[in-house]
Amino acid sequence: MKVTFAKPAIPDKGALVIGVREDNTLGSTGTELDELTGGQLGRALKAERFKGEAGKSLVVNAPHGVTLDRVILIGLGKLDAITAGTLESFGGTAVGRLGALGDETAALDPDLPEDAPVSAVEAAARVAMGATLGGFRFDRYRTREKPEEKPALRKVTILTDDQAEAKKAFAPMQAVAEGVDLTRSLVSEPANVIYPESFCERVKDLADLGVTVEVLDEAKMRKLGMGALLGVAQGSARPPRLLVMEYKGAKDKDAAPIAFIGKGVTFDSGGISIKPSAGMEDMKWDMGGAGVVAGLMKALAGRKADANVVGLCGLVENMPSGTAQRPGDVVTTMSGQTVEVINTDAEGRLVLADVLWYAQDRFKPSRIIDLATLTGAIIISLGGEHAGLFSNADDLAEAITEAGTQMDEKVWRLPLGEAYDKMIRSDIADMKNAGNREAGSITAAQFLQRFLKSKDTPWAHLDIAGVTWSKKDKATVPKGATGFGVRLLDRVVADLIEGDGGKAGKGKTAKDKGGKSGKTKKK
Structure with missing residues (x-):
């Protein structure tokens, strides 16, 4: 699966995955799409038991007013609680849902405001990391799997205003x-x-x-x-x-x-x-x-x-x-x-x-x-x-x-x-x-x-x-x-x-320490 970066725009085909914050708060991409579809996203959100909770998702197939095959809404939770992990989960959840639906291409946009706790560049890189990790599949010994049973997803595009910086930030993550x-x-x-x-x-x-x-x-x-x-x-x-x-x-x-x-x-x-x-x-x-x-x-x-x-x-x-x-x-x-x-x-x-x-x-x-x-x-x-x-x-x-x-x-x-x-x-x-x-x-x-x-x-x-x-x-x-x-x-x-600075100094040693989660107090 290829991961690329592009400027935010409503794609002409494939799937679009966008983030939704708690209480079904849409970002700029979501709001634009809602207007293009005559309020279809808003109606879908009201009709379903979906409140933008982190990790929850909602699929809107063949939305009216655009040529997209489908829109997937994924919850991000409260704005001030969004972390790098939240965005990786967004990317992984997106790929998981797309794999089950048969889309070959998809655009992913966490759709965050400027005051989000994670910068736009890091957000894009983290979404790419999550999509890459979530897209792993070990299937080399499956010889009788039907085409419709296999994930068709070949390309994922992360939408961001600064593609060059996002790509640079993702490079070491991709190596990991x-x-x-x-x-x-x-x-x-x-x-x-x-x-x-x-x-x-x-x-x-x-x-x-x-x-x-x-x-x-x-x-x-x-x-x-x-x-x-x-x-x-x-x-x-x-x-x-x-x-x-x-x-x-x-x-x-x-x-x-x-x-x-x-x-x-x-x-x-x-x-x-x-x-x-x-x-x-x-x-x-x-x-x-x-x-x-x-x-x-x-x-x-x-x-x-x-x-x-x-x-x-x-x-x-x-x-x-x-x-x-x-x-x-x-x-x-x-x-x-x-x-x-x-x-x-x-x-x-x-x-x-x-x-x-x-x-x-x-x-x-x-x-x-x-x-x-x-x-x-x-x-x-x-x-x-x-x-x-x-x-x-x-x-x-x-x-x-x-x-x-x-x-x-x-x-x-x-x-x-x-x-x-x-x-x-x-x-x-x-x-x-x-x-x-x-x-x-x-x-x-x-x-x-x-x-x-x-x-x-x-x-x-x-x-x-x-x-x-x-x-x-x-x-x-x-x-x-x-x-x-x-x-x-x-x-x-x-x-x-x-x-x-690459200088690996000696750590403090201690006997009989344990039973603690989180940071261990230094003596």
Whole structure:
């Protein structure tokens, strides 16, 4: 779907989507159209239970007095409550409605007054962003879909007085949207298509954006001593891979990078501790963390972020076989620490343990953020509304929380502490990979924290098990793979790294912090 910008005007054909404020207040475009149609819009608004509430919509087909196929009215709510998010939802809702109606072209106009809380240029860019995100569709395996069942929309034009500035404002947003698109596509693919080797192939073209892509095979990882990651992979016919993506966009190319680490279990059967069969097909997206890291690297490089960033993905398949890891096995991690494998279905933390250590050993990052569809416990705790956040650094946790609020990718901070750490003590090794049923998400985070080389390194862990896949449509997030985390972490880089001139300083560290939503108070 192509997105363009043009001056406000009533188009001759296709559909026109305009914003309506609370109490059915029309803007200049809506008022002009109402006059051209002999008051048809006003009559339609009065006849329907539509009050301009945010997100609500009303379709007027073949309006009299114009040659348009239809007009779609979308509520924006109160004028003083309109935000960038409101306008993105407007764009996404518009594309969703248009996709169901069969229009090939459409013009979108939020139709805001000059005193709106969002500038006209940003409003146009945000509408374009929402339309782009809402227009994602993963349909490459649908071979018998009838033409009338497919969205026909090919071109969306955002109406604005300053097309050049709007296009300029949209450019970095579009790069981020392309990153989200990559993540959604990777996570949507079935496990017979995306596995460790093919995942790496899919991201090789990031080199065109200035990202250095390197792939470590099994032999190299064995030489490095990555016994935990390799232990997970040993039951599969698919060989593991460690994907390393490096982007140096800061003025100081030698400045320590921020590191993003993603769990990439391309299919998780649970191994010998096999999962129940019901719903196991969902485990194709257990590589969601790796998918986010790949999409984030595309977003940052695409918008030419002023930051040094490294993205690492531990890619394995967790399968039961005669060579599979057994409960009770002991593995030695790259750090030298040993782990008793209590449950082979607690495999993601084993993968991340070695990748975390490797990232610190090689890149000496200023900050580390890992993402993983790590525990079912986080879904029980937070559902699909928030990702779980764990961190040893208040400043970093605060930045992630604030970015999540801005991007509508919300996180909730949970605690860490010695009492939880005791739950993963092993009788025969340095630790075990799973505690009991209590505090499952927290003990997983405690496990990962043991693989920080220095307690002074700001680190955050995002458990995205509940937010990686959606079973219902939202305005800018169609049903399926959400891409949650790309926009959130792009914002974190903008605020923490680019916001301070690309100098990634140390964050304040703290013990036993958590249980707070919103900003964390600094000590």
